[in-house]
Amino acid sequence: MLQRAPHEPTFVELFTPKLVTVLREGYGFRQFRADALAGLTVAIVALPLSMAIAIASGAPPERGLYTAIVAGFLISALGGSRFQVGGPAGAFIVLVAASIERHGFDGFLLATMLAGFMLVAIGLLRLGTYIKYIPHPVTVGFTAGIAVIILASQLKELFGLRLAGKEPAALVPKLEALWAARITLDPTTCAVAFGAIAVIVLVRRLRPHWPAFLIAVGLGAIATWALGLPVETIGTRFGGVPSTLPAPALPALSLDKLQAVLPDAFALALLGGIESLLSAVVADGMSGRRHRSNCELVAQGVANVASAAFGGLTATGTIARTATNVRAGATGPVAGMLHAAFLLVFMLVAAPLASFIPLAALGAVLAVVAWNMAEGAVFLAILRRSRGDALVLLATFLLTVFRDLTEGIAVGVVLGSLLFMHRMAALVAVAGEATLMATDQADAGERTAATYDAAAASDRDILVYRIAGPLFFGAAASVGSVLERMGDYPRALILDVSAVPLADSTAALSLRTFIDKARRHGARVYVAGAVPPVRRTLAHEGLRVPVVRYAATVSDARAAAARALAPAVETAASSRAA
Structure with missing residues (x-):
């Protein structure tokens, strides 16, 4: 009878959540206290960011909170990484906004559910290893392209511009429409937005462990309420934020609708898989641990199905929140689960206060996020490294900005593969x-x-x-x-x-x-x-x-x-x- 090789993990070992591993190792009050502090720190970072990402995606702010609470809890509880923190991500803004525009919010929820099932299938088929083989210039190129699109999407909020019609989705028509509306620039909105950016930059430089995003948004809300500033807020645009989670429900389902949203679902699943595994790799590098990639993908899939059922957005592992979790001293997945619990408490208790948050301050948060996503130093280093890498980078970047994210990734991967084969053949x-x-x-x-x-x-x-x-x-x-x-x-x-x-x-x-x-x-x-x-x-x-x-x-x-x-x-x- 053939025996399994000693080094080959079993199916159960491959898909056992890291939460189970941590609990088996022994989990006591000391670890819980460290995880609670880390979870609170990440929740404070995620609170304004989740609402900002939802608004930039064309959804009400509470949808971002639903995502961070429901999907964030499941990603940590079921995932293959000790430190992964999930929720809405800036990388998805472009895809989510385009999907909502094409299919309506209900169609987008269906696409997110399908993407979740795809991620579960990819994980169970053990294809997670192949997702990690996407060339580095491709990931830098599409991330930088997304950063440009996010920043362009926030220009209206940063400058208080009033457009004559609906803001175009494509970059060039968007910039043309914004330029045509330049005479509507609002100095008060500009002051709030750039004041918030200044606060974020100063806090990060002087007190890097303080929650810069929350401080900037909080000061903007206080100034808007105390001074009666005539700027648009969450309350004036959305009427506030609900203080409870909605009941789970399934989106409308039909064969025609399934066929219509299938390309969007595939794009969401692809980006979700890439982003989550990149985040898990970053966490491994910071902590010295190793994640289970296929288990992580299964958790991402389950979390996205659940997020869509509660009316949330597409979720993935987020590098910024995961890195914050590691730096805050987390010992395991309980920190990510508590981050979701703290967000739920914040929403239950402080939802009425969200009405005073100026949209310009949330735009400032996303502007800083876009700046960090762009990775300018890495971008320039790849351009100087070799002509082949530069070609892959620029092709991915330009197609992402001016065409489509999925097209940019596809072309970048093909070019990167051809470049790799050429280099291997030369060896x-x-x-x-x-x-x-x-x-x-x-x-x-x-x-x-x-x-x-x-x-x-x-x-x-x-x-x-x-x-x-x-x-x-x-x-x-x-x-x-x-x-x-x-x-x-x-x-x-x-x-x-x-x-x-x-x-x-x-x-x-x-x-x-x-x-x-x-x-x-x-x-x-x-x-x-x-x-x-x-x-x-x-x-x-x-x-x-x-x-x-x-x-x-x-x-x-x-x-x-x-x-x-x-x-x-x-x-x-x-x-x-x-």
Whole structure:
């Protein structure tokens, strides 16, 4: 009976939430106290941010709170990361706003539910590992593109502009409409917005552990209430924030609606998977722990289904809140669960106060978030690194800004993959070493091996070619062209593949074409040092005995070739003697 390899985790181990792991390790009052403090810290950060993201997405502010409470609790309780904190994310603003505009809020909720089911399926199929292979220039490019779009979406709130019609969604028409409305700029709104930005910057510089977002929004609300400032607030636009969670409900469902929202659902699932795993990786780097990627995706999927049922937005793991959680001293997932509980308490107790929050202050929060998302230093570093990386970065960035986020990611991944294959193909080296099996006149007919010298010998008996690097379709053409330049074929050809870690069918087929040609010219072909996976791939393309002969090492192959060629060499020696 076959036994499972000791290092291979079982299904249960792969999908056991980190909460269970932490509780098994022993969880006491000291850990709970640390998690409670961290959860409170993250909740204070998430409170204004969740409402700001909801408003920027074209939804009422309470939808962001619903998301942070419901999805935030489930992501921490069921996820594969100790420190992941979930909720509405700035990266989703563009997709959520576009989905709401195309399908209405009910259609968007259906898309979010479908995205949740997709994430669960991706996790259960253990595809989370592949999401992490998206090239870094792609993630930087689409994140910077989203930052530009978020900042553009907040210009109206920052300057108090009044547009004649509905604000366009596309960037260029949006900027044209905002420029046309420049005469409606409101100095009071500008003062509140840029005052809030100044407060955030100063607090972060002077007191980096203080909740800069909440302080800025709180001061803006106090100033608006105390001075009676004529600026738009949550109360004047939305009528306030409810003080309870709604009852769960399913969105309207029909086959036509499912087909209509399917592309949006796929985009939400893709971005959710990428963002959550990136956040989990950041948490691992800060804490020295390791997350379970597929378990994390399943938790993200369940959380999104639940968030949509409560009327919330699309949720994912958020890097800023997760990093805050780690820095605040969290010991495990309980901190993220308590962050959701604290937000629920805030909403139950302080919901009426939210009516005084100026939208300009929330716009300031998102402007700072967009600035941080852009990662200007990293963006410039990639541009200077290489032309290939710069091409991937700029293509992703420009398509995200001027076309569509999904299109930007797709093109960026394709370009990044092509660049990777080109670089991997360049690593493949083919080196030739010719060895002459001849009769040593000074040693009574004993065969010896000497390095082949074209100027000193008239024929070759054994030729060794060493291939190093991954033998895949990207390298097939270059390897084939080098081998084809061999010239005269030897009597025995040895292909040393001991430095080939992997091979695919395309490269194996290319090798088969060359070997068939060599055999037609009378050469015996040996393959030396093939590891089992490479040998299986070659055999699958017909490179079996007697087409080729396998040897463990080049020395073994040479010895076998010498034995096979011995009669021919002796016959040639006899002829010369006669």
